[in-house]
Amino acid sequence: GAAELGPYRHYMQKEIFEQPRAIADTLEGVQGIVPALFGxxxxxxxxxxxxxxxxxxxxxxxxxxxxKYWLESVAKIPTQVEVASEYRYRESVPNPRQxxxxxxxxxxxxxxLAALRHAQSLGHAHTLTICNVATSAMVRxxxxxxxxxxxxxxxxxxTKAFTTQLAGLFLLTLALAQAKGHLSAAQEAAHLQAMRxxxxxxxxxxxxxxxxxxxxxxxxxxxxxxFLGRGLHYPIALEGALKLKEISYIHAEAYPAGELKHGPLxxxxxxxxxxxxxxxxxxxxxxxxNMQEVRARGGVLYVLADADTRIESSEGLHVIRMPxxxxxxxxxxxxxxxxxxxxxxACALGTDVDKPRNLAKSVTVE
Ligand code: G6P
Numbered sequence: 001g002a003a004e005l006g007p008y009r010h011y012m013q014k015e016i017f018e019q020p021r022a023i024a025d026t027l028e029g030v031q032g033i034v035p036a037l038f039g040x041x042x043x044x045x046x047x048x049x050x051x052x053x054x055x056x057x058x059x060x061x062x063x064x065x066x067x068k069y070w071l072e073s074v075a076k077i078p079t080q081v082e083v084a085s086e087y088r089y090r091e092s093v094p095n096p097r098q099x100x101x102x103x104x105x106x107x108x109x110x111x112x113l114a115a116l117r118h119a120q121s122l123g124h125a126h127t128l129t130i131c132n133v134a135t136s137a138m139v140r141x142x143x144x145x146x147x148x149x150x151x152x153x154x155x156x157x158x159t160k161a162f163t164t165q166l167a168g169l170f171l172l173t174l175a176l177a178q179a180k181g182h183l184s185a186a187q188e189a190a191h192l193q194a195m196r197x198x199x200x201x202x203x204x205x206x207x208x209x210x211x212x213x214x215x216x217x218x219x220x221x222x223x224x225x226x227f228l229g230r231g232l233h234y235p236i237a238l239e240g241a242l243k244l245k246e247i248s249y250i251h252a253e254a255y256p257a258g259e260l261k262h263g264p265l266x267x268x269x270x271x272x273x274x275x276x277x278x279x280x281x282x283x284x285x286x287x288x289x290n291m292q293e294v295r296a297r298g299g300v301l302y303v304l305a306d307a308d309t310r311i312e313s314s315e316g317l318h319v320i321r322m323p324x325x326x327x328x329x330x331x332x333x334x335x336x337x338x339x340x341x342x343x344x345x346a347c348a349l350g351t352d353v354d355k356p357r358n359l360a361k362s363v364t365v366e
Contacts, residue, residue, distance in 0.1 A: 010353045012155030012247070016339050017206060020199035022160040023332070025149035026167045027195055033174045033188050038128060039144040045126050046179035049099040051078040055087055055115040056103040057363070059158040059242065060165060064103050065235035066331050067169035074328065075177035084115035094122035101172070102129045105153060105161035106362040107136020114366075116141060130168040132161050146171065155354045156361045157246045159339045162239065166332045170195065194329055204323040205336045211320050212337050215302055216344030219250065222273055226264055227254040229277040230287055236277055236331045240338030247346040247356045257290040268299035275338070279330045280306035291317075304337055
């Protein structure tokens with residue numbers, strides 16, 4: 001009811017603003033990277049496995065897509081990510097040394113549970129879940145688990161569950177990196193320090209809300225939107241597009257920026273806003289040339305630019321500058337303005353933000 005909502009208009013807005021607390025709770029008690037964070041027997045499992053297969057649906061699938069970049073770059077572990085409903089119904093080649101990782105807010109999603117059971121039936125014994133509900137079927141049925149502490153999520157469009165999953169997945173990355181000899185004590189300390197800074201960093205990003213509201217006024221007049229990202233931020237572009245679709249009903253799709261010229265550029269006009277996630281990483285210069293391609297076709301850019309990138313607002317180019325440069329944890333920060341953009345666009349359009357049409361919070365039947 002209204003009392004629980006406090007100063008917020010919707011649960012989704014409340015949950016977006018709870019993220020600093022949700023991440024702090026999820027990381028509470030993590031003094032160092034030890035396999036036991038994931039349960040008894042994790043040390044032996046982490047030693048034995050040679051690759052990771054992540055299975056999930058919806059927003060949880062996109063946290064898995066982000067984790068693939070971390071697992072391959074930081075832990076050097078070959079990683080696949082697959083939508084649960086695809087994996088469960090196709091013939092695949094099982095590898096008993098592979099770690100199956102399911103990701104689920106509810107722990108009850110029918111396709112994700114079925115995908116887990118399918119993997120087990122193929123002989124996969126090493127299973128781990130990143131899950132927000134400790135008492136769920138998913139946690140009961142996986143050998144290992146990391147429980148995120150987002151708290152109850154009511155808005156159908158997932159927000160704090162996503163960022164806490166990313167925090168859990170980054171811990172898993174560090175634990176696997178350590179098990180495989182790719183994490184020095186100094187690196188461990190630096191990563192943990194960066195993780196402990198997340199709540200403060202998130203707070204500063206949430207303070208960008210007034211600027212995002214300005215963007216949302218433009219988006220509420222659009223029928224389509226394109227989201228671009230590269231590398232680690234391509235899944236964040238996917239999640240940004242999903243959020244906008246789910247609650248504002250505006251058609252949105254995401255592309256890895258390098259694919260722009262292989263199709264979506266044909267759609268770019270002044271009626272197609274292009275959101276670009278532009279962290280200051282090795283791909284920034286390439287992203288800048290993708291942005292020029294959009295401008296040359298009259299497309300209007302909405303850029304989330306890193307603190308120290310020299311991208312300035314100009315005609316057809318709207319820049320919101322992120323407060324800091326976050327390194328590997330950058331996706332956890334960059335998704336927040338995209339959540340707020342979807343939220344405020346939906347508010348401007350007057351949709352039922354917490355219960356969007358045709359969607360359910362948890363899909364427990366196929
Ligand atoms: C539904 C929800 C999404 C969620 C997905 C997976 O589609 O609307 O917000 O991401 O299910 O749910 P899970 O509980 O498995 O994370």
